[in-house]
Structure formats: structure tokens, C-alpha cells
Amino acid sequence: MSDYRELYLDSVSHRYGTKQILSSVYLSCKIGETVGLLGRNGSGKSTLLKVIFGTLNPHFKYARLNGKPFKKGYLTGQIAYLPQERFVPLHVKIEKLFHLFVHTHRDLVFSTDFIRDHLRYTADQLSGGLQRLIECFLILYSDASFVLLDEPFSQIAPIYVEEIQDHMQLLKAKKGFIVTDHYYERILEVSDRIVLINNGCNYKITTKEDLALHGYIPSMK
Numbered sequence: 001m002s003d004y005r006e007l008y009l010d011s012v013s014h015r016y017g018t019k020q021i022l023s024s025v026y027l028s029c030k031i032g033e034t035v036g037l038l039g040r041n042g043s044g045k046s047t048l049l050k051v052i053f054g055t056l057n058p059h060f061k062y063a064r065l066n067g068k069p070f071k072k073g074y075l076t077g078q079i080a081y082l083p084q085e086r087f088v089p090l091h092v093k094i095e096k097l098f099h100l101f102v103h104t105h106r107d108l109v110f111s112t113d114f115i116r117d118h119l120r121y122t123a124d125q126l127s128g129g130l131q132r133l134i135e136c137f138l139i140l141y142s143d144a145s146f147v148l149l150d151e152p153f154s155q156i157a158p159i160y161v162e163e164i165q166d167h168m169q170l171l172k173a174k175k176g177f178i179v180t181d182h183y184y185e186r187i188l189e190v191s192d193r194i195v196l197i198n199n200g201c202n203y204k205i206t207t208k209e210d211l212a213l214h215g216y217i218p219s220m221k
């Protein structure tokens with residue numbers, strides 16, 4: 001049985017056409033936990049996050065949130081998702097976006113210097129990296145208890161990656177995170193445990209050697 005305050009996925013299977021991408025994948029995340037999701041390009045990480053959020057209907061999944069079965073994550077109001085692709089509208093003021101997405105922790109996010117400095121702009125007035133950073137904060141600070149982050153560190157300068165990590169740490173008592181990125185050293189730093197997707201299956205990773213064993217990083221000398 002799953003604990004209360006847990007996102008739980010079991011038996012997730014999906015194929016595109018005849019290509020099997022996920023075969024009975026299991027994944028869980030509790031409040032207070034950061035789960036790092038790793039895997040080679042095309043292994044199915046984004047597919048899995050889309051399945052959880054509900055924008056992709058898999059061939060099979062068994063999903064529960066706080067013990068209760070759910071079909072589409074976004075309908076629960078408890079799951080937020082940062083997709084790989086840009087999602088913010090270009091012509092809406094950043095301040096308005098934060099008013100739409102963030103309620104509980106708005107004061108906290110508005111007290112962050114680089115967010116406050118950009119509130120009066122629209123996304124099209126910002127660089128690609130800053131747009132991504134704003135998107136990341138909109139999702140981190142949304143009211144959802146479980147946050148799915150697809151490549152939050154890509155395009156972002158190291159100084160801001162540190163900021164993202166710090167804010168994840170700050171929010172962790174109240175939220176659970178599932179995060180994937182190919183800056184795997186960052187994923188190792190920020191995560192309490194690591195799950196690797198390989199050949200459609202999930203593997204528990206405990207050491208860097210495990211990552212080499214599964215062919216995610218070059219074998220270690």
C-alpha cells in the first residue's frame with residue numbers, strides 16, 4: 001500500500017506505433033523527496049512525465065495520488081509540470097503569470113531578486129535562458145504538491161542553476177520533486193534517490209558505477 005502524501009505510478013507501459021518505450025515502469029515520490037530521473041536520449045523520460053501529468057494517454061498505467069487513483073495529473077490540481085518546450089505566453093507580463101500560477105508562496109518568490117527585477121517585462125522581452133528560468137520558478141512555486149521538472153538546468157547559467165537548487169531545497173519540506181536533466185552531476189547533487197530508465201524499464205541507481213553499467217555514462221577506469 002502507498003503512504004499518504006505520495007505520488008505512485010506502477011505498470012506504466014507505452015509504445016509509439018510498434019516502438020515500445022516504457023514497459024511496466026514503476027516510479028514513486030513522497031513529499032520531502034527529490035527523485036532524479038536519468039536515461040539516455042530517447043529512453044522515455046519525457047514520455048513518463050507526460051503520462052504522469054496526463055497530457056499523454058499511455059497504453060497502461062496504474063496511478064495513485066495520496067492513495068487515491070487518478071487518470072490525469074493536471075486534473076488533481078496537485079501536480080505541476082515543467083515541459084521541455086517553452087510554455088509561457090510571450091506577451092503576458094511576468095508579474096501577471098506569477099499571479100496566475102502562484103498563490104501560497106507568492107511573497108517568497110517576489111522577494112527573490114532576479115524574479116522581482118523581471119516582473120514588469122513580458123517573456124518576449126527576455127532572453128531564452130531567462131524565459132526558461134521564469135518558467136521554472138512558476139512551476140516550482142505553483143500551488144502543486146508534486147513537481148515534475150523536465151530539463152530545468154539546460155539553457156541556464158550555473159549561478160541560476162544554484163538558485164534553482166536552493167529554492168528546491170527551500171520548498172522540499174512541502175513538496176515532492178521528480179526531476180530529469182542530462183546535467184547528471186546536478187541531478188545527483190539535488191536528488192535523494194535516482195531512477196534510471198533503460199530499455200523501457202526502471203532501475204534503482206545507488207552509485208556512479210551503476211550509471212556506467214547501464215551505459216548512461218562512459219565506463220569508469
Ligand SMILES: Nc1ncnc2c1ncn2[C@@H]1O[C@H](COP(=O)(O)OP(=O)(O)OP(=O)(O)O)[C@@H](O)[C@H]1O
Pocket residue numbers: 016021039040041042043044045046047048
Ligand atoms: N509523439 C511521438 N510519436 C512517435 N514517437 C515519439 C513521440 N514522442 C516521443 N517519441 C519517441 O519516443 C522515444 C522516447 O522519447 P522521450 O522524449 O520520452 O525521450 P527522453 O528520454 O525524454 O529523451 P531526451 O533525453 O532526448 O529528452 C524517442 O525514441 C522518441 O523519438
